[in-house]
Amino acid sequence: MALILLICSAAACKNDFLETLPLTAPSDKLFWKTDQDAITWINSAYQDLPGADDYVFNAMSDDAYTVTTANAVIANGTYEPTSSIVASKWGYSTIRQCLELLSRVDGIPNIDPVLSKRLKGEAQFIIAMRYLEMTMLYRDVPLVDKVLSLPEADIPKSDKAIVLKYALDQLEQAIPNLPARYPSAADNGRITKGAALALKARMLLYNNQWAEASVAAKAVMDLNVYQLHSTFNEVFQSNFNNQTKEVILARQYAKDLAVHTIQFSYGFYQIGGSGLSLPLPDLINSYESKDGLPITQSPLYDPLKPFDNRDPRFMQTFITPFETFAGVKYDPVNNKDAKTQAKTYLYYRKYIADVANQQRSSWVNWIIFRYADVLLMYAEAKNEASGPDETVYNTLDQIRTRAGMPKVDRSRYATQETLRGLIRNERRVEMAGEGLRYYDILRWKIADKVLNKTVVSVAIPGVLPLQNIETRVFKPAKNYVWPIPQTAIDNATKLVQHPEWK
Amino acid sequence: MKHTVLFICLLLLTTAALAQERAITGSVRDxxxxPLVGASIVIxxxxxxxxxxxxGSFKLAIPDRPSLTLITSIIGFTTEEITLSPTQTNVAIVLNEDNKALDEVVVVGYGTQKKINLTGAVASIDAKEIENRPITNVSQALQGRIPGLLVTQTGGQPGRENIGLQIRGISSLNNNDVLVIVDGVAMSMQNxxxxxxxxxxxxxxAASAAIYGARASGGVxxxxxKKGKTGKARITYDGYVGTQSPTRMPNMVNAYQHALLYREGELNDNPSNTALTYSLADIEKYRTGELPSADRLSFLFRPAAQTQHNIAISGGxxxxxxYVSxxxxxxxxxxxxxGYERLNIRTNNNFKVGNRLDIGIMTQxxxxxxxxxxxxxxxxGPTRTLNDYIFEAFRRGSVYPILNPDGQWSSVTGWANRFGLESEDGGFARERLNRLTGALTVNYRILDGLSLTGMYSGKFDQTRRVDYSKRMKFxxxxxFKTVDFDYNTNSLLTANQTDYYHTLQLLLNYNKTLGDHTVKLLGGFSREWNQNFAETVxxxxxxxDEIYVVDAGSADTQTWTARGTASEWAIQSFFGRANYEYKGKYLLEGIVRYDGSSRFAAPVRWGIFPSVSGGxxxxxxxxxxxxxVVNNLKLRASWGQVGNQNVALYQFASTVSTGAYYFNGLPxxxxxxxxxxxxxxxWETKRTVNLGLDAGFWSNKLTVTLDLFQDRTRGILLQPPVPDTYGRGRVFQNVGIVDNKGWEVDVRHQNQIGGLxxxxxxxxxxxxxTVVDVGGLGTRISGNNITEVGYGVNEWFGWEAAGLFQTAEEVKASSFQNIRTGPGDIRFVENGGNPKTITADDRVHLGRQxxxxxxxxxxxxxxxxxxxxAFGQGVGYRQTYLSSLAGNAFQDNLASALDIHLDRWTPETPNAYFPKTRIGGINKAFSSFHLQNAAYFRLKNIQVGYTIPSQLTERLKISRLRVYFSGENLVTFTKLLAFDPEAPNGSGNFYPLSKVTTFGINLSL
Incomplete structure (x- = not known):
């Protein structure tokens, strides 16, 4: 009876019985109230900066081969709109995250105006970064420039030029508002003025706006914040995360907490690697002998000992057969498992040089911009804009000197044409394994030459037999642009496929 | 074994019981x-x-005993016992028609109803149809037993069977799960x-389910x-012992075949390739056995035991x-x-206090x-879900050893070996679920025909999961010496989850018969609320690796885990039902339910769900x-509306979540x-019209139930795809309309021929x-599925395959597919768009999913x-796509192949089933080639039993003793290649279902 009464009273009582609110996550009504809210918001967007997964770009180019069938499709020309790799650089969620900040941050009561500008600058940088990657690969993409409601969100593609103009405009706004340095080391890894200028240089360079690109690169140099690190190989070691003046912006990792698997991707079998990026002879042969001459001309080059007397960066960039690395002898001839994987016989050493005991987890930061890249961008842009001059030679000399190579032979590389060849080669050698080569062969329009061939292994007569690996096909009418991912087209009504891919 | 001996002894005893005899004749009539033909007369x-x-006559030799009883029975008539006098030689037996079927009662929402008076579509089964099957989850008992109920079991993991229940197909674009009510309380059949x-x-x-209104859209x-029955105490023991083994498992290729096929695939992809993974010398070594071949499936899966014991005592x-069990x-x-272990303790007790008050207590x-x-x-380390482990068994080829000859775990490609991590050497997870349910019911008869019932029930689930991962070396x-991979971090995760679920119900019942008019009224109120708390440390x-308590771990706080979540929801409802019956011939029922749910915001929280039905x-x-001939014939018709609130909690609220990014190495x-x-x-709402017919012939020797239904679901709770440019996830909306229609037939025949x-x-x-309106941006393509107006929900969508190319000329003459396409590859049909190239525009509907x-x-x-x-069950139509395992050999460079993939195209075998072997590659793209017919028929259970004659067992004070043999899932007929036909769509890496053979006894004192 009491129970019945209890039920009756329950029925009669409060109306808020059905009123439940989320218990675990705060409602957004409580957010956008403090400076800290805005900082945590922009922190989230950093997670979409290019990271160690970008190693896959090596094997899209003539630098490397990958055994991962899903990733090999770009270089061998078999990719389709449905290929998973084609969707890897597509996406608007980070752009929206940044646009939300731009529209909300000034609504925060009493926000520090300097902080507000800086945060907006970080957001604008990340927006520009996303659009640069997307326009490089997909060319024309939808331009989202404000927080869209769902009914507004179904939009068509915009021309690449319009998207780039917007992205460049965002960067221009960001540059004055970003600090050249952050006062606290705790902010190491945040976007700086230098990073924004470097991105501006890259964006202009990638789009052949040579003069403007050289100005932007020069602006980074003139900040006097950055310089080449004393030794080349330390730049890519986890002990030097945020410790060198060379790195302008890097995707941040942390021991045990935020790790990646670059060793698995680059390493050889016995150190837990899988050889997911195997350097190809094209790349190997682009390293000069230590006398500064191409191997085709250098008397120091011996085809029977091809790894000797080379540019010092050679041994700092690659693991070569029969050497002992991390206490393990790499033997692709006598060790069956090593042999199976080592299709080209060489592996990348850059980024895994200090990972001897880290097994499959690495926390070396992935560099997005470093000073050497800026110097190379300057050299390339300036040479293209106005031909060789002493500033061009000097920037190249800085890089070569740090690497332990002779300065540029002025007479040998006296014309714009010959110097262009050297600059492109220097860029390839210096930046090998950093995921940039694919963008370079697209913008230089040389992909149809360098990707239309059968890739083979390195060979040393009597020691390492030549192996044919794969036939690659690049159709210039189609393969200079990636298709829009099929899922993106399926999810929308106004987005249509590029004519090349229809 | 012991049981078998007993069984044989008892058989021998029966034959020994014969002695002196005399003859008797007689007749059986209604x-x-x-005359009644085929009636059985047993001593x-x-x-x-x-x-x-x-x-109607019979003859029988009977033992010459002073007192002897004959039992006469035939279907449709009550069984009679007649005691013969010592000298009697002739007997006339009269049997009366059995009207039990008229009194059969079926449980319906908040009450019971005589089966003959039902006006909605209600089907039921009783304990007899379940008993003695080695099922572990009650849902399994329903498979193939209820017309219109589709039960799918897509996993066999003990304690986590993944059973899907679907009543009357798909009526929504969202999930509208079946609402399961156990003794009046909504809960799963788990435990x-x-x-x-x-x-x-x-x-x-809808008419029968509308009383459960808001959550009844998927059926109830x-x-x-069980409850005690009036009479002397009854003690029963039921138990079995048995073995399980996997039902239908694919065969992997052995190491030799793997290497040979892989080499063939590499050469197909790049004919000039000389950097081949397997040299001819290595392949020869695999053939001769010099290099080992690991039988991965036999390593991971093996037969296992299953037993159950049950004791129940009941009376009243x-x-x-x-009732105590x-x-x-x-x-x-x-x-x-x-593995899995479970104890169930239940008491169901009912008391009368005076004349007006009944009290019921149930606890479990x-x-x-x-x-x-x-x-x-x-x-x-690698990911380690249960599916990862199973996937590893299928995916990695036999070329990867599991254990080294010295018993150490082998490394796999220099990394961890998931089989090692899966084993007890790798650790364990122990999940204890303590479920306590209880209900207190108070029923007070205010007047004759008027009663008030109050019920409180609670379900308390406390789950504790301890997951300990050990250090390992591979x-x-x-x-056999180098430690390729040192999995040198051990760890403990302890998760505690508490779930409180409460129901309060108040029912007012009024029954009145006035002459030919009978009226039954029900008014009710109910309130349910649920709270869930979970913490993991x-x-x-x-x-x-021997202490499994958090405090024993490292003091380094950076490596600690501490998480916690909480959630709650509530539902409040008012409902009523009126039944009217005239002369027992004309039946009318009306229901209305008014539901409020915390899942929706206040202005749109309440929904009203009415229904009417007649018979x-x-x-x-x-x-x-x-x-x-016709002893029962009833027509039924109903119209009703039910709801669905199946969305995640708090969809009305915008929430902010947090994570971490690391600057300068710190979070x-x-x-x-x-x-x-x-x-x-x-609310999503569904309107259903149902027409039904119940018929019984020849005293219910033949019964037929027919139902036709048609429903329309509107305002479907759906997350339609959003353009990628939106930059946020899908939003739940009330969009779309789906029509659903169908029929159900249930025909039963029972009879007796003599003793049989x-x-x-x-x-x-x-x-x-059929989809009437999709909502959102229209036609919805999601990977290999499409939802489009005029078609079914999530139909298969992809390229139409037209066999394999045989010659280079054929390839050239067809639409361009891929630069690598050649003889032996799958040929796609041009269906629009660019007429010279196979593109996304050529994808078409490939049939219902x-x-x-x-x-x-x-x-x-x-x-x-x-x-x-014997009981068999199946589905007549199912098309499935087993993507990564059965679809093609070598889905990627790390995968292996099944033996079915040996039947592949080569220039010498142009009529093979599978295309030319490739590593990953172009034949992987989803097309009609990859859809397989997974229709099946399965002998779900067969049981043979023998009840020892009671004259033998009564000496041991046993009133009934039955021994039986039972086999579950013994035989399956299907065209599906390699896998069990109940395998879920997808990769095929699911915990296999079991064949179970058991030997058991049923004993009553």
């Missing part, structure tokens, strides 16, 4: 004097007997002891547990009844390091323990009343919108949905003490 306590001839179940009712149409299943008198189930896992305590491998993952399978780097018992009309909090809110979200009683039942149903035509067949026979029952 009350009208008509009580024996299996001896006779059968009546066409004139319920099958032996405790008295009956299960399935409410299929009502489970009722005028003022009280009781204890059940214990132990199920080994057919996959290493898995059901602790269970589920054993599984550790799932802890570390940054440098040693080179080449030199963990540490790493324990000194030893006409034609067989009670004068023109049929005395018909000797910084990140924030982002986690929910995609829609404050206008409200038999029954046959066949049921078949179908439901087919949803299964159709579920059916069941059961046969049972009883002869003397023997009984046999």
């Amino acid at each position: 009350a009208g004097g008509n 009580k306590g024996t299996t001896r007997g006779s059968t009546t001839e066409s004139d 319920l002891n099958p032996n405790d179940v008295e009956s299960i009712s399935v409410l299929k149409d 299943i009502l489970v009722t547990t 008198n005028e003022t009280s009844n009781y 204890v059940g214990y189930l132990k199920q080994g896992g057919i996959m290493q390091n898995t 305590f059901a602790p269970s323990l589920q054993k599984a491998p550790s799932e802890a993952t570390f940054p440098n 040693v080179s399978p080449v030199d 963990g540490r790493r780097n324990f000194l030893t 006409w018992r034609i067989s009670d009309e004068p023109f049929l009343k005395s018909n000797r 910084n909090t990140t924030a982002f919108y986690s929910g995609n809110p829609n404050p206008d979200l409200t 009683r038999y029954g046959v039942g066949v049921l078949l149903s179908n439901a087919r949905e 949803n299964s159709m035509f579920p059916y069941g067949v059961n046969v049972n026979l009883a002869w003397k003490g023997f009984d046999l029952s």
